[in-house]
Amino acid sequence: xxxxxxxxxxxxxxxxxxxxxxxxxxxxxxxxxxxxxxxxxxxxxxxxxxxxxxxxxxxxxxxxxxxxxxxxxxxxxxxxxxxxxxxxxxxxxxxxxxxxxxxxxxxxxxxxxxxxxxxxxxxxxxxxxx
Amino acid sequence: xxxxxxxxxxxxxxxxxxxxxxxxxxxxxxxxxxxxxxxxxxxxxxxxxxxxxxxxxxxxxxxxxxxxxxxxxxxxxxxxxxxxxxxxxxxxxxxxxxxxxxxxxxxxxxxxxxxxxxxxxxxxxxxxxxxxxxxxxxxxxxxxxxxxxxxxxxxxxxxxxxxxxxxxxxxxxxxxxxxxxxxxxxxxxxxxxxxxxxxxxxxxxxxxxxxxxxxxxxxxxxxxxxxxxxxxxxxxxxxxxxxxxxxxxxxxxxxxxxxxxxxxxxxxxxxxxxxxxxxxxxxxxxxxxxxxxxxxxxxxxxxxxxxxxxxxxxxxxxxxxxxxxxxxxxxxxxxxxxxxxxxxx
Numbered sequence: 001x002x003x004x005x006x007x008x009x010x011x012x013x014x015x016x017x018x019x020x021x022x023x024x025x026x027x028x029x030x031x032x033x034x035x036x037x038x039x040x041x042x043x044x045x046x047x048x049x050x051x052x053x054x055x056x057x058x059x060x061x062x063x064x065x066x067x068x069x070x071x072x073x074x075x076x077x078x079x080x081x082x083x084x085x086x087x088x089x090x091x092x093x094x095x096x097x098x099x100x101x102x103x104x105x106x107x108x109x110x111x112x113x114x115x116x117x118x119x120x121x122x123x124x125x126x127x128x129x130x
Numbered sequence: 131x132x133x134x135x136x137x138x139x140x141x142x143x144x145x146x147x148x149x150x151x152x153x154x155x156x157x158x159x160x161x162x163x164x165x166x167x168x169x170x171x172x173x174x175x176x177x178x179x180x181x182x183x184x185x186x187x188x189x190x191x192x193x194x195x196x197x198x199x200x201x202x203x204x205x206x207x208x209x210x211x212x213x214x215x216x217x218x219x220x221x222x223x224x225x226x227x228x229x230x231x232x233x234x235x236x237x238x239x240x241x242x243x244x245x246x247x248x249x250x251x252x253x254x255x256x257x258x259x260x261x262x263x264x265x266x267x268x269x270x271x272x273x274x275x276x277x278x279x280x281x282x283x284x285x286x287x288x289x290x291x292x293x294x295x296x297x298x299x300x301x302x303x304x305x306x307x308x309x310x311x312x313x314x315x316x317x318x319x320x321x322x323x324x325x326x327x328x329x330x331x332x333x334x335x336x337x338x339x340x341x342x343x344x345x346x347x348x349x350x351x352x353x354x355x356x357x358x359x360x361x362x363x364x365x366x367x368x369x370x371x372x373x374x375x376x377x378x379x380x381x382x383x384x385x386x387x388x389x390x391x392x393x394x395x396x397x398x399x400x401x402x403x404x405x406x407x408x409x410x411x412x413x414x415x416x417x418x419x420x421x422x423x424x425x426x427x428x429x430x431x432x433x434x435x436x437x438x439x440x441x442x443x444x445x446x447x448x449x450x451x452x453x454x455x456x457x458x459x460x461x462x463x464x465x466x467x468x469x470x471x472x473x474x475x
Contacts, residue, residue, distance in 0.1 A: 048162045090257045097354065105355070106161070106168075113163050126172070126337075128346035128355045129370035129405060130329020 038120070040103060042082045044075060045115040056080050056118070071112040082116055084109065155338045162186050165193045165304055167328030173315070174322040174338050181318045185311045185325065192310060195223055196303045198246065198296070205297055209246065213293030216282060226299060226306050226412070227281055227288055233302075233416040234276035237432055241420035242391035246296025247273045252396075254387045259378035261385060267394035274391050301371075301388075305415025308332035308367060312411075329370065332411045336364035342459075347442055349467050350374045350403035358450055358464030359442065359471075367411030371418035372403035372444075390423050399425030403444040406433070407456065413439065426451060444469070 039057040043050055046067055054077055064085065065075045073094065076085035081101040084094040089111045097107035104121030108114065158178030161170045164186060171182045195204050204223045211217050219227070230243045247270045251262045278291035290297065304327040311325045315334050324333040324343055333343045342364050346357030350372045361368060373386035373396070390397040404421040406414040417439065421429035426443050433441045433453055440455040448469045452460050462471040 045161070107354075108161075108163075108168055110163060110167065115161055115163075115168070117161070123355075125344045125346040125357065125360055127170070127324060127326050127331050127343075128329070128357050129331055129348045129368050130354070130375065 040080060040101075041119045042077065042100070043117050043119055045117075047113045054082070056082060067112075067114055069112040069114060071109065073109060073112060073114060075116060082118070083107065084114075084116065087112070158182065164189045165197075165307065165327060166199060167304075168326075169328075170326040171311075172324050173320055175318065175320045177318065178320075181315065181320060184318070185314045188310050188314055189307045189327070192222060192303065192307045195220060196226065196299045196306075198298055205299060208288060208290060209296045212290035212295040214289075216280075216287040216289040218287050221286075222306070224281065224283075224286060224288065226302060227279060227297075229306075229412055230299070230302055230416065231276055231279060231281070233413070233420060236435060237417075237420035237424065239276065239391055240423040240428075240432070241301065241416050242274060242276045243297050243299060243302065244274050244276055244278060244290070244295055245389050245391050246298035247294060248389050248391075248394050249298050249300070249387075250296060252385070252387075252389065254376050254378060254385070257378075259380050259385070261380055271392075271394045274394075301419040302412060302416045304328060304330045305367070305369065305410075305412035308411030308415075330367070330411055330415060331369070332367040333363055334365065346463075347405045348372065348374075348403065349464065349469075350444055351448075352467055356467070358444065358462070358467060358469050360461045360463060361407060361442075361456065362459050362461075363407065366407050366409065367414040368405060368407050369411060369414035369418045370403060370405040371422045372401075374402070388419055388422050397423040399423060399429075400445055401425055401429070401443060402446050402448075403442075404429065405442040406439060407441070408436070408439045417441075 039055045042054045042056050044052040046069055057080060059077055059079045062076060062078045067073050067075060071087060071089040073084055074086040076083055081099045083099045084107055087095050087109055089109050094107055094109035100107055100116060100118050103118050104123050106117035155174050157172045157174045159172050160182050161168050169189060171185060173181055175181060194202060197203055198205055204219050207217045233241045251266060251270055273295045278295055280291060281288045308325060308327055308330055312332055312334050315323050320334060322335045322338045324331060331345050336342045342362035344360050344362055345368050347359045348370050349356040349358045371388060373384060375387060377384050377386035386396045388397050401422055404418050406418045408414040421432060421441060424432055426445060429443060433439055440453045443451045449472045450464055450469050451472050451474060
């Protein structure tokens with residue numbers, strides 16, 4: 001029948017849909033980008049329980065965290081990285097691990113039931129044998 | 131007509147965009163300590179957390195039964211009754227003992243769980259770097275013989291023939307536990323998961339997107355998590371053994387934890403690492419030790435006896451060899467770390 005003139009109600013309806021579409025697009029792109037650029041979150045676990053989570057990217061000053069279990073240990077946190085600094089466990093493998101700086105990196109002191117890791121993984125492999 | 135068309139178009143667009151959710155499933159990941167190491171799980175399932183608990187519980191039960199590093203359990207009973215009496219054992223333990231004997235026979239003693247007395251003497255885990263005397267090793271060798279594990283199938287009991295003999299399941303218990311973990315996943319309807327028991331990897335299915343799991347083969351001379359190659363697998367166990375896991379150095383010599391049951395000394399067969407890829411992690415675990423002790427040639431011969439078992443051998447001159455069946459699923463990545471991939475003609 002030819003082009004009808006858009007009534008005011010129709011214009012509002014179309015406007016609402018347009019806003020919904022725009023909001024969906026924006027939130028989708030935020031969600032996608034957040035996965036890639038998300039911060040490195042370090043997790044400290046003692047006896048299989050998370051005792052601390054630290055956003056490594058927001059660390060400004062180096063800080064030391066003491067953990068005590070069967071053994072005493074000092075964990076050092078700096079911007080973007082974390083490590084076991086001191087430990088009085090027998091073989092000090094945890095300290096020898098050195099710095100964790102990538103997502104998926106993990107170090108543990110098995111005798112002390114202590115574990116530190118950086119969440120996530122952007123590694124080429126899902127796991128490595130040992 | 132144009133107006134209705136516009137409205138329908140807008141509705142469709144709005145609905146499709148708002149319904150567009152993240153199509154990549156997020157796995158549940160967890161690490162816990164058990165069996166003297168880190169147990170890492172990655173599970174794709176709505177009930178993943180509970181399932182991972184079930185797996186850890188099962189693993190701890192297995193550890194309690196089979197450990198000789200803590201009091202209690204069945205193997206401690208078996209060992210303390212050596213040369214004296216039969217001991218009642220659970221199905222789990224009998225299964226492991228039978229499998230161990232089977233691998234012992236096929237590897238002609240390169241794998242032998244009765245090395246326990248020697249393992250105890252070397253005491254590598256303690257950080258004590260003392261090399262036992264030749265006399266001591268020689269006398270303990272008399273206690274090593276898998277044929278002395280007497281299994282009374284009808285009575286579900288077993289006995290060690292001679293006093294002083296010690297069974298140590300360190301080279302096979304994690305392998306057993308890995309397969310039991312997969313059973314728990316399957317019982318719960320999980321289709322995509324993997325578990326790492328201190329680096330023994332067992333994968334269920336592939337990834338949710340249908341791709342294979344990518345598992346790195348540890349570089350025996352590199353840092354933790356460094357690898358010389360990648361295998362792409364579905365429904366497989368991948369286990370490595372090497373001289374880099376537990377060792378001490380004395381006067382420039384490396385004494386590692388994989389003892390040769392025939393000599394009583396750490397195996398000196400020209401290898402620094404072996405990796406087995408197999409359907410069951412109990413086989414992979416025991417065979418990776420056996421192959422390491424046997425060396426490249428005899429190790430390859432051993433692996434060829436098994437259908438569907440593949441292997442990677444890394445020699446002490448940093449050469450990497452693989453079995454036929456791995457061609458196409460093994461990606462060599464060791465050039466940067468000084469390794470050479472050798473194609474066997």
